[in-house]
Amino acid sequence: SQVPSITLNNGVEMPQLGFGVWQVPDDEAAKAVATAIESGYRSIDTAAIYENEQGTGRAIAACGVPREELFVTTKLWNSEQGYDSTLRAFDASLDKLGLDYVDLYLIHWPVPAKGAYVDTYKAFEKIHADGRAKAIGVSNFLPGHLERLLGETSVVPAVNQIELHPQLQQAESRAFHAKHDIATEAWSPLGQGKGLLEVPTVVAIARKHDRTAAQVVLRWHLQLGNVVIPKSVTPSRIAENLDVFGFELDADDLAALAALDEGKRLGPDPAEFNVGA
Ligand code: NAD
Numbered sequence: 001s002q003v004p005s006i007t008l009n010n011g012v013e014m015p016q017l018g019f020g021v022w023q024v025p026d027d028e029a030a031k032a033v034a035t036a037i038e039s040g041y042r043s044i045d046t047a048a049i050y051e052n053e054q055g056t057g058r059a060i061a062a063c064g065v066p067r068e069e070l071f072v073t074t075k076l077w078n079s080e081q082g083y084d085s086t087l088r089a090f091d092a093s094l095d096k097l098g099l100d101y102v103d104l105y106l107i108h109w110p111v112p113a114k115g116a117y118v119d120t121y122k123a124f125e126k127i128h129a130d131g132r133a134k135a136i137g138v139s140n141f142l143p144g145h146l147e148r149l150l151g152e153t154s155v156v157p158a159v160n161q162i163e164l165h166p167q168l169q170q171a172e173s174r175a176f177h178a179k180h181d182i183a184t185e186a187w188s189p190l191g192q193g194k195g196l197l198e199v200p201t202v203v204a205i206a207r208k209h210d211r212t213a214a215q216v217v218l219r220w221h222l223q224l225g226n227v228v229i230p231k232s233v234t235p236s237r238i239a240e241n242l243d244v245f246g247f248e249l250d251a252d253d254l255a256a257l258a259a260l261d262e263g264k265r266l267g268p269d270p271a272e273f274n275v276g277a
Contacts, residue, residue, distance in 0.1 A: 002040060002242075002245050003015045003016060003017045003040070003041070003042065003043075003242070003245070004016050004245075006183060006225075006227065008135050008158040008159065008183055009156055009158055009181040009182065009183075010135055010155075010158055012103070012134050012135045012158065014043065014071055014103070014104070014135070014158075014159075014183065014227060015041075015042050015043040015071055015227075016222060016226075016227050016228070017041070017043070017218070017222070017227070017228050017229075017230075017241075017242065017244070018041060018042075018043025018044060018045055018071065018073070018227070018228070018229045019032075019033065019036040019041040019043065019044050019045065019229060019230070019231070019238070020045045020187070020229035020230060020231035021033065021044065021045065021046050021050060021052055021056060021231060022047070022050055022187075022231060023050070023231075024050070024052055024055075024231070024233055025051075025052065025055075026051060026052045026054055026055035027055055028055070028233060029046075029050075029052035029055035029056055029059070030052075030055035030056070030058045030059045031059075031233075032059075032232075032233045032238070033055070033056050033059035033060070033063075034059040034062065034063060035235050035238050036238050037059065037060075037063045037065055037070075038063070039235075039238050039239050039242055040242055041238075041242060042065070042069055042070055042071055043070070043071035043072075043073070043103075043229070044056055044060070044070070044071070044072050044073065045073045045161075045229040046072075046073065046074050046075075046097075047074055047075035047077070047106075047108055048074065048075060048076065048077045048080070048089060048092070048093050048108075049075070049077040049078075049108065053074060053093055053096035053097050054096045054097075054098075056072075056097060057096060057097035057098040057099065058098070060072065060097070060098070060099070061098055067099070070103075071103040071104070072097065072099065072102050072103050072104075073102065073103060073104040073105070073106065074093045074097065074102055074105060074106075075105070075106040075107070075108040075139060076089055076090070076093075076105065076106070076107055076108055076120065076124075077089070077108055077276060078108060078109050078111045078114070078274075078275055078276030078277065079276035081107070081111060081114055081116040081117060081119075081120040081276075082116050082119055082120060082123075083119045083120070083122060083123045084123075086119075086120050086123035086124065086127075087123050087126070087127070090105065090123075090127055090132070090133075094132065100132070101131060101132050101133065101134060102132070102133050102134070103133070103134045103135060104133065104134070104135045104136070104137060104158065104159060105124060105127060105128075105133035105135075105136050105137075106136075106137050106138055106139045106159065106161055107120055107121060107124065107137075107138045107139060107141075108139050108140070109139065109140045109270060109273055109275075110138070110140060110141050110142070110145040110270055111273070111274050111275075111276065111277050112145070112271065112272075112274065113274035113277040114274065114276075114277040117138075117141075117145065117148075117149065118148065118149065118152050118153060121136075121138075121149055121153050121157075122153060124136040124155075125153060125154065125155050128155060135158040135159065136155060136157065136158065137157040137158045137159035137160060137161070137182070137183075138157045138159070138160050138161075139160065139161040139162065139185075139187070140161070140162060140163075140270040140273070141157075141160050141162075141270065142173070142270055142271060143172060143173060143176040145270070146160065146176065146180070146182070150180065156180060156181065156182065157182055158182065158183060159182065159183045159184075159185050159227070160173065160177055160182050160183075160184060160185065161185040161186075161187055161227075161229075162184065162185070162186070162187065162270075163186075163187050163188050163265060163266065163267050164184065164186035164187070164188075164189065164221075164226060165186065165188060165189055165190065165191040165196060165217065165221075166191070166196060166199075166202070166217060166220060166257050166260040166261065167191055167195075167196055167260055167261065167262050167263075167264040168261070168262075168263060168264050168265055168266075169258070169261040170184075171261075174224075183227055184225070184226050184227065185226065185227040185228075185229065186221050186226045186227065186228050186229070187229065187267075188266055188267065189217065189218060189221055189226070189228040189229065189230050190214055190217055190218070190230050190241075191217070191266065192266055193214070194266070196213075196217065197213040197214055197217070198213070199213075199260060201256050201257065201259070201260060202216055202217060202257070202260075204256075205249070205253045205256065205257070208253075209247050209249075211247060212240060214230070214237070214240060214241060215240060215241070215243065215244050215247075216249070216253075216257075218230060218241060218244045219244050219247065219248070219249050220249060220253075220254070220257050222244065223248070223249055223254065
């Protein structure tokens with residue numbers, strides 16, 4: 001595959017670009033994941049709450065690429081936080097995926113009102129020790145949540161998957177992750193394909209490089225060192241989003257994109273998101 005890998009803090013290699021399947025119904029997910037793997041993606045990001053682990057698993061089983069060449073991520077939903085419920089939920093996810101291990105297992109949200117993410121993470125450590133998740137990490141954790149985890153558990157999370165795009169650049173989280181050797185993975189890397197891809201600065205840089213706005217935004221992430229997981233169900237866009245290794249943004253481009261940060265969240269604030277508590 002043409003996608004470079006980053007080395008996680010436990011030595012596991014993770015492709016820097018993968019394929020996300022949020023909001024894709026199970027049958028369509030099977031098709032989209034098959035197309036993505038066929039196009040050259042080797043990393044897939046799903047979650048229990050997406051209700052497409054089965055379709056994702058079917059595509060993986062049928063794709064013909066050896067399991068060890070794929071990188072599969074899934075996530076524990078909020079309602080299942082707690083030690084025993086996490087172990088059960090993980091079994092259910094593996095079963096739906098039809099796999100005997102995942103490459104990365106993430107706590108989907110910290111759910112501060114529930115106060116269970118430390119116990120949950122201890123179950124993750126057990127799953128990791130048993131070899132059933134090659135790496136474990138979190139999603140949507142603010143630095144304060146990570147501080148607490150680092151103080152009360154022993155395996156440093158390999159990844160924190162957070163909302164991140166040029167309009168929400170997350171400088172504080174990125175600096176915290178860098179300091180603790182936690183990889184930053186960007187969700188909604190394209191800003192959900194909404195306003196961001198029409199922003200004149202992005203469009204102008206795309207024109208300059210004879211690339212698309214989506215490719216410019218993905219290139220920005222890669223040059224910052226982020227892991228990205230763009231989503232599309234359109235085969236031409238699936239291919240387009242992977243074709244980002246043949247050009248480079250220059251210092252002027254990066255400076256212009258840096259100026260787009262406006263702290264604009266598309267998703268919930270992790271400090272207050274307690275669905276499933
Ligand atoms: P995204 O930023 O990847 O945008 C996807 C949308 O952008 C598509 O639905 C399409 O409308 C548009 N698009 C895609 N490629 C395009 C292209 N080449 N040109 C023009 N438009 C294009 O948004 P996302 O799906 O929210 O995020 C990606 C993945 O991140 C998800 O699928 C999921 O795996 C993950 N995610 C995780 C969390 C979390 O809480 N951990 C939350 C949201 C998303």
